[in-house]
Amino acid sequence: MSGPCGLGIKPAGHYLLAGDETALPAIARIAERLPASALGAIFIEIDTPEDRLLLTVPPGISCQWIYRREGYVSADADFTAQVERSIAAGPMDHFVWIATEFAAYQALRRSLKAIAKPRSISVPYWRAGGRHDVNTAARFCDEIIVLHSGQLVARGTPDEVIRPDILRAIYGIDVGVMPHPKDGAPLPFI
Structure with a gap:
């Protein structure tokens, strides 16, 4: 991210x-x-x-x-x-x-x-094989489990989990989130 x-x-x-x-x-x-x-x-x-x-x-x-x-x-x-x-x-x-x-x-x-x-x-x-891809997870997953350093950070729907505060806590950078223009799924951006 x-x-x-x-x-x-x-x-x-x-x-x-x-x-x-x-x-x-x-x-x-x-x-x-x-x-x-x-x-x-x-x-x-x-x-x-x-x-x-x-x-x-x-x-x-x-x-x-x-x-x-x-x-x-x-x-x-x-x-x-x-x-x-x-x-x-x-x-x-x-x-x-x-x-x-x-x-x-x-x-x-x-x-x-x-x-x-x-x-x-x-x-x-x-990397393929896991859902480290936040954008794809937002569009295709019903539930997202967010781990950071092996610890549970958040669990819920994409709208509940893909938020600027959570992404900032995980990645250490300011990240915005907007609705995807096609389906409304949360779309992080830098």
Whole structure:
């Protein structure tokens, strides 16, 4: 939940933003703050077209939605391959911001090593196999049990548990919560 937010986006000739649905609030915030003359690409991996959000992006930034759910997957639906190709084709004056599931992050690490540290921010936001992903838990779980350092912090419905005070206590950062525009589930943002 802390995410790659504190270091800020560096001025660049080309931007690459990539992530899954857990990174959508941060990607939306970054994209709307890019200069109007910005060039680059955004890759977002989500389940279905219904999970898309309206993003405000400069005209020179392309946005590609990659669907992972059966029935929606296209021929170029490999998220990590798309991002790797974009990193490899990117000019030297670029800035890369990636936040995604741990396995996707690991798959991209070799490509990211070619980019100087100050020119990229990348972190795994969550790990498959558990519901450490607060956004997905909010949308798909009837009950959430919140543990911190092995201790029970809260237990209840997503609306009861996903609150700024609880998230601040767990992650140590100020987090806002707004209703998801599609289904009203609590949606944390930094």
